[in-house]
Amino acid sequence: MDKKLNIKIKPIGLLDIIAFTKMVKKRTSIINAANTKPISPSNVNINALLLHPKKQIMKIVEVIAETPKVKTFVLKMVNDTLPAFFRAGQYVSLKLKIGDSIFTRPYSLSSSPNDSKRGVYTITIKGADDGFFSKWALDNWKEGDIVEVSSPEGNFYYEPLRDSKFVTGICGGSGVTPFLSMAKAIAEGNEDFNLTLLYGSCKECDILFKNEFDRLEKAANGKIKVVYVLSDEKLANYENGFITADLIKKYSKNSPYSVFICGPQVMYNFVSKELSTLNIPHKYIRRELFGEVKRIEMVNGYPVEHLNKFYQLKVNYFGGNTQIIANSNDSILVSLEKSGIKAPSKCRSGECGFCRSKLVSGNVFIVPDGDGRRAADKKLGFIHICSSYPISDLEIELPK
Ligand code: FES
Incomplete structure (x- = not known):
């Protein structure tokens, strides 16, 4: 980025900027001059605050060991209210204070939106995902601990105006969590789309939530199909290798279809190349954020x-x-x-x-x-x- 900013403002643009700087003052004077006072607080503001609280103070009420390196944390509000409702696929940011330092990390909610109406969020943390934060949480968080949680955030959810009704999900590692939330929402009737999930793992023992997905596939009457892809093991009833263009084509039978991707950075790099050969319109490809870059020197263009x-x-x-x-x-x-x-x-x-x-x-x-x-x-x-x-x-x- 250049130190000096070269900004050209046309005369009309300058008038816009002047008008913009006076906007708040002008609105305040109009409001103050009105006979009727604004409703305060308005229902819109109350609802907005319920959906987007500045922070949610929650207690860990259960810790479930999924594998030796993966745990699911079940959270409830400390004051017995309901946590903010969300769209299946969204994430929350968790805050951690160690000594004088404060760290935050985003984690997708693995629970369903309906669970939040029952007062519960769940998040699943894998040890190697982002090093320090996840390791500290896995080693230290226990039942009864208090955690500061942000409001639900992000755009990685099904939107019928934008997405095809047929979604091919591609995930690896703990990138499965937003899809678990989506699958639950489909099975519970909160979302209406068909999900085919290509779930990549190294070995069968690395697969998370298999029993839960089996249950959801049955409950969703054909709207959910999960295909397990193992890179380091050849087993009956599993695909072997990586999630290639051929595999995506094989399981994406309906056209057009949307592709949702969530996984580690290396998986994005690989899958992006494969997708480029399939000529899928740009608007039908959605990627969840992959969080912080772990090795900046691996990023294209880094000096x-x-x-x-x-x-x-x-x-x-x-x-x-x-x-x-x-x-x-x-x-x-x-x-x-x-x-x-x-x-x-x-x-x-x-x-x-x-x-x-x-x-x-x-x-x-x-x-x-x-x-x-x-x-x-x-x-x-x-x-x-x-x-x-x-x-x-x-x-x-x-x-x-
Ligand atoms: S934390 Fe979201 S843009 Fe930096």
Whole structure:
């Protein structure tokens, strides 16, 4: 990103900007001048707050060991209210405080939307998914512990106006969790689409929720089919190898069909190439966010001469500023968290904009697949610090 921003504003655009800066003042004066006062709080605002609470304080009420490295955590609100309703496939961001440092990680909800009406969320964490956070949670979280959970977020859900009624899901590892939620929602009658899931694992023992999927396939009257694909084992009744274009074609009989993908970064890279040979319209391919990039040097276009460097990072925040040393291998967000600086985040993939910050000076590398900034933000020098990596000394301004 260039240090100097070259912004051309046409005269009409300038008038728009002036009008925009006066908008709040103008609206406030109109509201104050009105005879009738606004309804406060309005039903719309009450419902919005129920669906999008700033945070949900929940208690772990059960821990289920799925495999030696995978656990499901069952959560309930501490105050016995219901957690926010969600769309099957969405995620929540969990917050962890260790010493002075605060970490957040997004996890897909594996429970169904109906479960939230019964007061329950479940999330499933796999040890190797994102290193430190998942390992700490698996080793330490137990029944009775309190966890701060965000409102449900994300766009990885079935939308009848946009998606085909026939969805081919492709997943690997713990990327199966949003599909488990979707399968439950289909079986419970909350979602109306056909799901064929190609579920990749190394070996049979790595498959998660097989019994649950067997039950859901029966309950859904032919609307759910799960195909298990093993890369390191040849067994009867399982596909062998990787999820190739041929395999996708073999099990996607109806046309058009949508493809939903959720899994580790290497799986995205492989499946994206396979899909490119099938000429599926762009709008029918949906990818769940893959979270933080684990090895930035593996990302196309990263200037590798900056790897393993340390840069000065000046951070301006509401009410002060501080200076830290940032490792170039870490995103700016991770560097802040390691230094105990609170920075907002949810998706950690560059999409939600929750960590949007101003780049005052310096240069960053932005992960191309994680550049979810608006066009105006690109021009005005804002970055999403979860998908931006320092390649020089920097000064940034965190959101209030
Ligand atoms: S946390 Fe979502 S864009 Fe950074």
